[in-house]
Amino acid sequence: MSNISQSPIDLCQMMQKAHHPKAGAVVLFSGEVRNHNAGKSVSYLEYEVYAPLAEKMIQEIVDRAIEKFGLHRAICQHRVGKVPISETAVVVITCSSHRSEAYEANRYIIDRVKHEAPIWKREYFEDGSSEWAHNCSCHTHLEPLKK
Amino acid sequence: MTITLHTFASLKDYFPSGEEISIQNAASVQDLIEHLKGLRPEASTILDACRVAIAEQIVSYQFKLDADVEVFLIPPSSGG
Numbered sequence: 001m002s003n004i005s006q007s008p009i010d011l012c013q014m015m016q017k018a019h020h021p022k023a024g025a026v027v028l029f030s031g032e033v034r035n036h037n038a039g040k041s042v043s044y045l046e047y048e049v050y051a052p053l054a055e056k057m058i059q060e061i062v063d064r065a066i067e068k069f070g071l072h073r074a075i076c077q078h079r080v081g082k083v084p085i086s087e088t089a090v091v092v093i094t095c096s097s098h099r100s101e102a103y104e105a106n107r108y109i110i111d112r113v114k115h116e117a118p119i120w121k122r123e124y125f126e127d128g129s130s131e132w133a134h135n136c137s138c139h140t141h142l143e144p145l146k147k
Numbered sequence: 148m149t150i151t152l153h154t155f156a157s158l159k160d161y162f163p164s165g166e167e168i169s170i171q172n173a174a175s176v177q178d179l180i181e182h183l184k185g186l187r188p189e190a191s192t193i194l195d196a197c198r199v200a201i202a203e204q205i206v207s208y209q210f211k212l213d214a215d216v217e218v219f220l221i222p223p224s225s226g227g
Contacts, residue, residue: 031227047226048155050219052203078226090227110227118200119226120156132157133225 003058004051005079009088020072023095025102029110031090033083037133041126045089045133049080050118061112069105071096076109078119089121148172148214150179158197158222161190170212177208179218196223 001017011030018026033045062074073095083089092109096102113119124130148171154164162183170182176199184191198205200219201212212218 049226050153050155050200050221053200053205053219053221056203114227115224117224117226118155118221119224120222121225121227122156 001075001077003055003062003077004049005077006081009077009079009091011088011091014075014077014091014093018073018075018093018095020095022097023072023102024097025099026093026095027099027102027106029090029092029106030088031092031110032088033085035085037123042085043124043126044082044084046082046122046124047078047080047089048120048122049078051080054078054117054119057117058113061109061116065094065105065109068108069094069096069101071101071105074105074109076113078113078117080119148174148212150212150215151217152183153217153219154222155220156222156225158190158193158220161187161193162220172214174212175208176206176210176212176218179212180208193222194220197221 015028035042058076058078062076065071066074071094075093078090079088090113092106094102094105121133122130123133149167149169152162152166152168154162170179180194184194198221200206200221201216
């Protein structure tokens with residue numbers, strides 16, 4: 001399964017792939033497009049990606065999470081292109097024997113993907129303007145990216 | 148020597164993706180960044196925040212560039 005999707009993400013289909021007989025806990029995070037940001041009404045978002053590197057980085061993050069949290073399965077997929085309001089832009093599913101690891105790993109994956117994966121969103125507003133979104137602010141607990 | 152620059156997101160406002168850039172031989176990534184700042188000083192802040200990828204690997208600013216290499220400038224992410 002690709003970590004980047006050009007087409008709408010089907011959450012039910014993703015859940016079907018995520019079940020594991022050893023998992024007592026399955027946590028799903030759906031990052032969806034909201035209709036407001038910084039006091040402005042948003043019409044839709046559009047995502048640009050450096051796909052070869054994003055695929056690789058997302059998979060490395062997922063693999064690291066599986067190892068770090070002892071998961072039975074983990075999935076992360078990010079949309080590219082135009083994403084309308086209330087549609088899923090990114091999904092993370094984590095499966096573990098008990099819920100603590102599934103919750104922690106899910107947060108770990110989404111925070112790292114937002115911070116590290118070469119993906120950018122452009123916001124299109126109802127007033128006709130658009131702009132590239134600012135950097136994510138969710139990573140204060142993560143290491144600075146090395147250069 | 149000549150390298151090909153690939154850019155993304157707001158960085159494309161300053162440097163169109165796919166542009167060929169001439170720099171001195173044996174230049175490092177750091178040298179390239181400084182050269183780009185010289186070309187477009189108004190892009191300095193975003194350039195300083197970029198990671199750089201070559202052959203689908205993030206490289207350090209000390210990495211030496213080969214002629215005709217394709218360099219991907221990765222501005223700060225805003226996915227999710």
